[in-house]
Amino acid sequence: MTTLNAAIIxxxxxxxxHVNALRQLSGVNLRALVETDSEKGLKLSMDYQCRFYQDYREMLLDDNxxxxxxxxxxxxxxxxxxxxxxxxxxxxxxxxxxxNSGEVADITQAVENASGRLGVCYQNRLNPTSLRIRQEIESAALGRMLSIKAVLTWSRFGDYYRLSPWRGRFATEGGSLLINQAIHTLDLMQWFAGGVTRLKGVVDSGELADVTEAEDSAMATMHFANGARGLFYASNCHTTDSPLLLEIQFEKATLQLSDNVLWQISPAGRVRLVSDESPDGVAKSYWxxxxQQAIRHFYHAIFHPDEANYTDIREAGKSLTLVEAIYRSSQIRQWITLDN
Ligand SMILES: NC(=O)c1ccc[n+]([C@@H]2O[C@H](COP(=O)([O-])OP(=O)(O)OC[C@H]3O[C@@H](n4cnc5c(N)ncnc54)[C@H](O)[C@@H]3O)[C@@H](O)[C@H]2O)c1
Structure with a gap:
């Protein structure tokens, strides 16, 4: 197949x-936009010069x-x-x-029986700083990993929830801070350390208690499969979207991600390794x-099945398991043991 036609729901x-990423890919064409809000959907589809559907099931009938x-x-x-x-x-x-994991099980079964692929957007795995951390871990040059500390403090005001009422509710969002904003951080932590074996966590609501049914803040202590310890804190109650603060301590040095720059800190000094700036110099947004990269990788796998390298359902399920475990642990005030 030389051209792939895409639809966005x-x-x-x-x-x-997604639109911007698709525009950068050769051999890929945005053919349709699906949106239940017809006024919004019609306007967007005119901007994108593509077809408009209000019901995704109708779009799925298009063989092209x-x-x-x-x-x-x-x-x-x-x-x-x-x-x-x-x-x-x-x-x-x-x-x-x-x-939740029940939905992941249903999706896993569907993927096993399908001819198509399923990729999930965990774009922060492809940040230059994330890739460099993985490289350092794989080379083992810094010695054994001792701990990972992650602090994510973002700002979500009442209108964010009031204007999109699906947010902040268990029935429609599956939770709030953990499953939406902090899931990327949980995913990176478990990805860097090869999975979580045990955790103890707490969720709570403070500033946003009046507008969300679910948590606006959470913390957890984790034990990773590689023997390291994890400390995690996240909140949507800050007044700005601060970049993720991450510290990974190894026997010989510490890797620190601060203001989107990755540093290596050791007795010899502090060395700047890499930053999350795009090639055209645009600084990383908090998203x-x-x-672009995640979508490029997915289409590459479709064009070149032997070179598949994207986040699949198995990988995508891991951070959801952590979200569920933190809720459960908070409820029963106990450690939770996890399969890896
Ligand atoms: N990867 C990231 O960093 C990142 C960042 C933000 C959001 N997200 C994810 O993207 C998804 C959407 O989030 P958002 O912030 O864009 O939400 P949003 O509320 O801004 O937009 C959702 C849109 O979907 C439309 N919609 C709802 N049901 C529909 C249906 N059945 N058919 C067609 N259109 C429908 C709504 O009208 C709305 O326009 C969520 O899964 C969210 O977690 C990911």
Whole structure:
């Protein structure tokens, strides 16, 4: 196949990252936009010079659509993935792939029976700083990993929840801070340390207690499969979207991600390793710059099946397991043991 036609479901905040990424790919064409809000959807489809559908099931009948991007509220992901795979499409879904491990199990089964692929958008794995951390871990040059500390403090005001009522509710978002904003941080922590074996966590609501049903802040202590310890804190109650602060301590040095710059700190001094700036010099936004790369990798896997390298359902399920475990631990005030 020389050209792949794409459709995007959901014309909200994140969909523009997908449109921009698709525009950079050769052999890929945005053929349709699906949006339940017809006024918004018609305007966007005119801007993009593509077809408009209000119902995604109608879009799935178009045999000339090969890849479906899901950019909708979380409670719709599972049914959309299942329907798109059943229609023979490839699917690229925004995180989280579903709302809980039960949904992940259903999706896993559907992927096993499907001809199409399912990729999930964990674009922060492709940040230059994340890739460098993985490289340092794989080379083992810094010795054994001792601990990972991650602090994510972002700002979400009442209107963010009031204007999109699916947010902040268990039935429609699957939670709040953990499953939406902090899931990338949990994913990176477990990815760097090869999985979590035990954790103890707490969730709570402070500033946003009046507008969200679920948590606005969370913390956890973790034990990783590689023997290291993890400390995690996240909150949506800050007054700005601060870049992720990450510290990974090894026997011989510490890697520190601060203001989107990765430093190596050792008795010999502090060395700047790499930063998350795009090649054209644009600084990393708090969403990261990785959508372009993540989407490129997914299409590359479709064009070149032998070179597949994207976040699949198995990988995408891991951070959701952590989200669930932190909720459960908070509820019963006990450590939770996890399978890896
Ligand atoms: N990867 C990231 O860093 C990142 C960042 C932001 C959002 N997201 C994810 O993207 C997804 C969407 O988030 P958002 O912030 O864009 O939400 P949003 O509320 O801004 O937009 C969702 C859009 O989907 C539309 N929609 C809802 N149901 C639909 C349906 N059945 N058919 C067609 N359109 C439908 C809504 O009308 C709305 O326009 C979520 O999964 C979210 O977690 C990911």
């Amino acid at each position: 959901g014309g909200g905040a994140i969909h523009r990252c 659509i090969h890849v479906v991007h899901i950019c909708t509220p979380h409670f719709e992901h599972k049914n959309m993935i299942l329907a798109a795979l059943a229609a023979g499409k490839h699917v690229f879904c925004e995180k989280p792939v579903g709302m 990261g710059l990785g959508h």
